[in-house]
Amino acid sequence: MMSDRDSSEGFQFALPEMQSAGWLRCRLIEESDVPRLFEAVTASQAHLRPWMPWAATDYTQEMAEELVAAQTRRGGELVTEAIYIPCNDEHPFLGCFGLHARVGKGALEIGYWVDVRYTRRGVATLAAALLTEAAFSVPGVDRVEIHHDEANHASAGVPQRLGYAIIGSCQREPEAPGEVGVERQWRMRGQDWPSSAGAQLLAKARD
Ligand SMILES: CC(C)(COP(=O)(O)OP(=O)(O)OC[C@H]1O[C@@H](n2cnc3c(N)ncnc32)[C@H](O)[C@@H]1OP(=O)(O)O)[C@@H](O)C(=O)NCCC(=O)NCCS
Secondary structure (H helix, E strand, O other): OOOOOOOOOOOOEEOOOOOEEOOEEEEEOOHHHHHHHHHHHHHHHHHHOOOOHHHOOOOOHHHHHHHHHHHOOOOOOEEOEEEEEEEOOOOOOOEEEEEEOOOOOOEEEEEEEEOHHHOOOOHHHHHHHHHHHHHHOOOOOOEEEEEEEOOOHHHHHHHHHHOOEEEEEEEOOOOOOOOOOEEEEEEEEOOOHHHOHHHHHHHHHHO
């Protein structure tokens, strides 16, 4: 199966409103996040390096500034990607989650990393559930996908816990040192979302 990563040319979407669920909310990245982003990546470098190509070299304040400058968006603006920060009152910055229009028309892909100091406590699962819900609030979006390298077992746990279905795998050049070069693709269809484990997780967190 060939990757259709670039087949979304021209697909722009209006930034979805983010909501919270229980102990977590997701908000758009903002200018004041530069020091928090830099600090979180620096603390997480060894954890990110196997999987995130941009973590291969030492992360600098300038890299954080560039990302934030490119991503700082206003509500209502049309974009091809949007970066959200999972957070709560205690922790203003728990990681970075993206919605990307790069997997074809009518589909958004979710990408993520979590600050190593807050892993294994459900941040990625709940934040990805919130982003899935947000993606389906965009008119015309009927599929949400999560892609990861086959060797990245931690990443696989997220779509699995949310009830995404595996739709296939494709070969691609490894981009980061932990990758074996087989990309596994998971999909949630709009029609399946309301009864999914992810939607149930959100409902339970909001009870
Ligand atoms: C992948 C990542 C985002 C998961 O974040 P997280 O907040 O720890 O994930 P969660 O706590 O929601 O865990 C969800 C499930 O994923 C799986 N999982 C998470 N971390 C795991 C690990 N280190 N080893 C094996 N499985 C793991 C488990 O099934 C887990 O459910 P469980 O805790 O009930 O067993 C985080 O490990 C990370 O930032 N990794 C580096 C960057 C990266 O690989 N990003 C994805 C690129 S495709």
